Amino acid sequence: MICKMLNIKYPIIQAGMAGGPTTPELVAAVSNAGALGTLGAGYMSPKDIRNVLSQITKQTTAPFAVNLFLPQVYEKNEQQILNMQKYLNSYRKQLGIPEVSSVPDMRDVFEQQLNVVKEAGVKIVSFTFNKPSVSLIEKLHDSGITVIATATTVKEAKELELNGVDMIVAQGSEAGGHRGTFLDVEDEALIGTMALVPQIVDAVQCPVIAAGGIMDGRGLAAAFSLGASAVQLGTAFLTVYESGASEIHQSAILTSKDTDTKITQAFSGKSARGFKNEMMMNLESITGLPPYPIHHVLTSDIRKEAARQGNKEMVSIWAGQASALSKKQSAKDLVENLVRDCKNTISHTSTD
Amino acid sequence: MICKMLNIKYPIIQAGMAGGPTTPELVAAVSNAGALGTLGAGYMSPKDIRNVLSQITKQTTAPFAVNLFLPQVYEKNEQQILNMQKYLNSYRKQLGIPEVSSVPDMRDVFEQQLNVVKEAGVKIVSFTFNKPSVSLIEKLHDSGITVIATATTVKEAKELELNGVDMIVAQGSEAGGHRGTFLDVEDEALIGTMALVPQIVDAVQCPVIAAGGIMDGRGLAAAFSLGASAVQLGTAFLTVYESGASEIHQSAILTSKDTDTKITQAFSGKSARGFKNEMMMNLESITGLPPYPIHHVLTSDIRKEAARQGNKEMVSIWAGQASALSKKQSAKDLVENLVRDCKNTISHTSTD
Structure with a gap:
């Protein structure tokens, strides 16, 4: 169902990591492989977003998403x-x-960022750090855009659904990078993926995307078992050939251990x-x-x-808590390995 | 395989929660249902352990375990x-x-506790809060006792295996009650179950038992997908009819939410x-x-x-982070629901 909604082959989303990792090559390669690439545009100027979007659309005709940070009061x-x-x-x-x-x-450039994304014809936008308003979601829907937002607690997920988002990323405490927490206190909203996903699945009607600690086919199979309709992986995509993560970032991940x-x-x-x-x-x-x-x-x-x-x-x-499971490979190989290993895991899992 | 090693029907372990919840009725009911009941004897006097063990063996002929706390320096x-x-x-x-x-x-009564357990003919002993020594494990093996111990990091799991434990509980950060951390700093060893289990499975040869955030058949299916050979549930057993948890404990769990x-x-x-x-x-x-x-x-x-x-x-x-998924039911119904829902989950999970 979620694949139909997003017009993708596999229910796998590459997280929209801001600050450089999501090169046009990465986004395009992920989407070309049948998953959903995401441009992490939160820190980008509207002009840079326009340039990068044109580079992405030169490399893929498949759908991809753009992730933006919602404005917040400070x-x-x-x-x-x-x-x-x-x-x-x-x-x-x-x-x-x-x-x-x-x-x-x-200066807050959210409105300008969003205008560029709409003008470029992007069909999927994901938000973090806050709750998109009812009117914002309605405007995006009017432009034919599917809206994804991130929750770290059941309460946040319910409020996102109430405002009309199309699907919700349930971000477990294992996840690398910034917490998407916007209602609860950040350090009190550190709920492990295993506990968070089924509770959010039970609380909302819309599809739930599991995130946090998922690195391979085993993680995919586990997330689907918990009731997730799709998975979102960040850390796993940081070490693929197309990643824009720095050398030290990639080498730190590839040599990491669970407690790092x-x-x-x-x-x-x-x-x-x-x-x-x-x-x-x-x-x-x-x-x-x-x-x-x-x-x-x-x-x-x-x-x-x-x-x-x-x-x-x-x-x-x-980086997330399962970074030690990372590998150096192409984005296409990562996506294909995820799908194959997930299928194998499911067919070999039994209670006996 | 793990069922054969433990001589049980289902790869489900009721955690050995100390301080009252694990009544003889609970331990016996869980074991009679085909899972593994565990007496949480960490805080009990040797005399009380002897009494309770005789009450358990009057109610079941199935295998059950006793959990003890290893002595530590302070x-x-x-x-x-x-x-x-x-x-x-x-x-x-x-x-x-x-x-x-x-x-x-x-006064440390660990040796006396262990002697009572051995004398009573208990065949499975699980340890937390430290690493059983090579000589302790050898003595238990000589008495035909299977040894389980808890790890919260890959490093701890490797050391447990090196000392010769038969199987390892991988305790994710979602888990309720005390952390089993003994090598790493407690607050740095809070790794989510989704991230911890596959990393420990990759690091050791012995069977791994997933714990933390598992409350229902979805959690079981997820844990098995991650490579666990069995699951250990604590919170889920606190609200069954046979539980010795206090009224306020049970009602707090039954009315809880994810961020509590x-x-x-x-x-x-x-x-x-x-x-x-x-x-x-x-x-x-x-x-x-x-x-x-x-x-x-x-x-x-x-x-x-x-x-x-x-x-x-x-x-x-x-309580663990998925306590809101708890239900009031009998231990037998909980075990049967876990098995049935896990099978249903696995047969309905697909990547499409």
Whole structure:
């Protein structure tokens, strides 16, 4: 059913990871393989989104999605920001990049991002970090766009359905990257995929997409058993050939172990799961970090340069709790292996 | 295979929850239903264990297990204990029970507990909170006893296998009650079942028993898909008719929602998952709680009396993250429903 709704062959979604990993090549390769590629456009300018969408549509005629971050209310405390800039300048010095002592200009470009996506004829949009309003969803539906949104609790899932989303990503606590939590307290909404998916499936009528800790055919079969209609994988797609994740990000994932990740607000002011490192631990010891998205912007130049220099202690390296199951392969091979191994798993699973 | 090793019909284990829930009636009913009942004997005196084992064997001829806590090293700081007693006296006053201003006599009775279990002819023993030594496992094997132990990380699973355990419980972060973590830091070993099980399955040769967030046939099918040979359920058995869990414990579970639990050291000095309440929050704000098992003993009289009085704010109410899926039914019906729904789930799961 969900495949029909999304016009795809396999109920597999590549998560819309913002910040570089979702190259046009990755999105196109995933969609060409019969799954759903997603451009993680949350941090992109409207202009960049337009360019990348045109690159994607040159490489695939299959459907793909765009993920956007919904606007949220936050407080801007100038003194707090200036103090943080001062603190962060020690990192900038170490990396040899210009120090910054100003308050960044924060403009919300959500409306413009969305207009570009609509103009480009994208037919599937997924949202995180908040609840799309009834009127927003109606407008998208009027444009023939299918709307996906992320929940981390039953309460969030119910509210998303009430507003009219077409399908819900149930993001378990295993998931890498940012938590999609928008109603409950971030650190109280860390429910494991095994517990979260059946509870959300029971609470809503629309299709549920399981996310968090799913890396291979076993994970797919498990998610479908729990009642999910599809799966969404992020970490597994970070190490495919078409991924735009940095060298240090990919090598950290490929050599990781189960206990390497941690939920932290250190890099962006919003809870996210990534590998423990020096900058994470140092920033966690500071009370009163600026809120998301301010703190995300403040640390961005440092993380970007650290990634370029191959310095894994000063960069956010997002990954889920099953990252150790990752492999270096093409996106097409990953999708095909997922489908084949899932089928084998199901046909070999018995209670005897 | 695991059913043959344990001489049971269904690969379902009722977790050995200490402190009262695992009545002789529960253990016997679960085993009579074809699953494996487990007496949670960790906190019991050797004499009580002997009595209860004789009650169980009067009610079933099927195999059942006994769960014991392995001894662990801890520091006893008398001043810290006396300070905590003083703090806890405000709770004792509220409940109308005698105040306590002494250091409890802590004797380790593990050897005596184990002797009673062996003498009673129990054929399956499961351990938590530590790693059974090679010599302990060899002695148990010489007595024809199958040894199960709990791991919360891949590293712990590998060490358990190296020492010779016969099968390993992979305890995901969703699980209710105490964490079995013994090597890694408790709060860094919170890996979701979906992520943990396949990683442990890949790391060891022996059968893996999935635990954490499993409440119904969907959870069973998911666990088997992930490569588990069996499942262990705790919370689901707390609300069956034969359960010894208190009225407030059962009603809290039956009316719970997904976000109600939290990992806390507040009640015992060791990380455990239970429902948030006043005493948990108050004790969490105190730095430097006495270590387990001291703090467990210090708070025991309060929790016992609060449960008796139906006061849910001063008692530890352990439960997993899928507690909202619980039902009031007999142990036999729970086991039969698990098996039937798991089979139905598997036969209806497909990738199309």
